[in-house]
Amino acid sequence: MYSKELLKGTLRTVVMELLARNEKMYGYEITQKVKELTNGKIVITEGALYPLLHKLEADGLVSIEKVAIGKRIRKYYSLTDNGSSTAQQLVEEFADFVATMKLIIDPPAQPGYGTAIV
């Protein structure tokens, strides 16, 4: 499990990227998928997921489809055109962020430092 702070900033990216890869998903499915993909290392809480999904809906980034499952109503989410481009931007930004972080954590060797003098 990762720290809450670390996950907080990436939830939006995770959810939108999942929706980009799958045509349509419902809330529970998203939580299970994330668990499955990360071998349980990332668990999305319902308390964070649903507010986010409703916000994405209000902003017009996702469209919804309601399907009756017995007495329940299942709400499927899929990205709108606007949502797709936003998802792409978020993923690109995150990839760039990871690459940048790597520069800090694992700096490339620079001549003059740490080279053994034979």
Added chain:
Amino acid sequence: MELLSSKRVDLVHDRLVDQGVDYEPLRLELLDHICCAIEQKMDCGVAFAEALEQSIHGFGPKGLERTQEATIYLITLKLRKMKKLAAISGLLGGFLTVFATVFKLLHWPGANIMLVNGIALIVLLFLPTMIYVQFKQTEGVWSKVTTVVGLITAIAMGIATLFKVLHWPGASVLIYGSSILLGMFFMPLYFVRTYRIAENKLFRSSIVIVIFAGIFLFIGLTQLGGGKIFSGGFLAIMERTYHMQETMSGNNAQYANQIDEKAQSSSEKIAEMRSKANELYLHLDDLQYQLIAATNGISVEAARNASPEKINWMAGPKEINQVLFAEEGNWTVKMLRQKMADYQAFALTQYPVANQELVSDNLSFTTLESWEAKQNQSWEAANFANRPLFFVVSYLDLVKTETRHIESQVLMYRLGQSTVAASTASLNEAPEIES
């Protein structure tokens, strides 16, 4: 995976209601979510009751309530920002407009720039954000339509006011347009909505009607609508008066010609009467242009050539008083009265002394002595002191018409005299009468 029975789904639903999840879109979604979680747990052999508790506890203490709070917070974030913007722009724009109006009334500098900024804030920021806020907040299609139409009307009126204040072209079109929006769209919509919602329908409706009547009265009186109708009517009546004077003048010329044909002897007297009438008429005409020039701050020449629509007929009375009540000069009211009295006296001399008393009433300006006898005010004070331009000019037109009328009276009398004389002469010349 086996689906939960509808009875169990109801149990879960009741549980969500108990936990205070009353925002329906979220509640239905959480219902499906928890049911899925329970089904999965039951697949692994957990009993329903146990699975339900675990799933609810999965949200943490008060977790369901918090989820709802977070959801509502996020989806209303934009609305709250817009409300804040509306509140700030409304306060600022409103205050600026009120201050600007006070400044304008007191003729202090800076009123216009304040007014422009105030109205611009209201029209460009406050009202559009209010459209967004109200559209999100009001429920029901007709209420939404009414609110949006009302705000669009308000924007149109705001822009029209701005154009009017700055004297930009097209203000009148905007005012008429927004009045049509107000009267034909917003008012009926708003009235119907109020009537439907209100408990005391008659009372609420009467308030709405009175408010709208007030708005229309305001538009009618202050905007050019009223002013334009007034000046249009004023110019039209001036034109008709002028037409009447021309007709009378033409008729008088014809009488004079006929008298000339019948009796050569009186032609000199007739010519004198006509020239006296023309002299007074021209003096009145010149006086009118003197007053137009003085009140509008232009030369007499410019006043004569200016189109009537360009003249400010509401001007005066300060400049008019200065011209008419000057110590001396050709354009004083004292001089005018003298000329009118002279003309009246001359007209009277055209009749035999025996008849003069009989015709004197018919030959006088109804507005001189006879008028003063009935009123407790002098003719000068009543008709010229502290009067605006349109009144004095119209009044002088009246005097012009009376001048022609008196001329006409005298000529008619002369024509009658000469006709009698001519027929007597012809009787003497031709004694034989056809049978």
